[in-house]
Amino acid sequence: MSVKLVVMYPKPADPERFDSYFRETHVPLVAKMPGLKNHAFGPSTGPDGGEGPYFWIFVGTWESKAALEAALGSPEGQAAVADIPNYSPDAPTIAVIDATEG
Numbered sequence: 057m058s059v060k061l062v063v064m065y066p067k068p069a070d071p072e073r074f075d076s077y078f079r080e081t082h083v084p085l086v087a088k089m090p091g092l093k094n095h096a097f098g099p100s101t102g103p104d105g106g107e108g109p110y111f112w113i114f115v116g117t118w119e120s121k122a123a124l125e126a127a128l129g130s131p132e133g134q135a136a137v138a139d140i141p142n143y144s145p146d147a148p149t150i151a152v153i154d155a156t157e158g
Contacts, residue, residue, distance in 0.1 A: 058093065059121045060153040064100070066146045067111035074112065075099075077143035085139055088132040091123040092116055110149070121154060 068074040078097070086095065097114040101107065118124040127133045140148065 057155045058117050059124050061116045062151045063114040064110040064149040065112040065144050074143050082139055085136040089127040090130050091118050091127050
């Protein structure tokens, strides 16, 4: 079992800048978070391929809720969270999926 952190971003004013900053600056910060087993991210669409309710989604996986909490409380986790306003002035929606398989 594992725990997933899901971050869903609203459409930014400058999607190209968001994409570039996220890939080049933010992901390297996230990758340093302790216990991160794997992650995936990218633009989001609706089921029909059209615009979805979120512009971009990030999903990170940790071994347990305790491991996620420790990662978020670490200096690396705090740096990643503090970086969000640098590319997404509108706050993302954040959710945790407990006890998932895979």
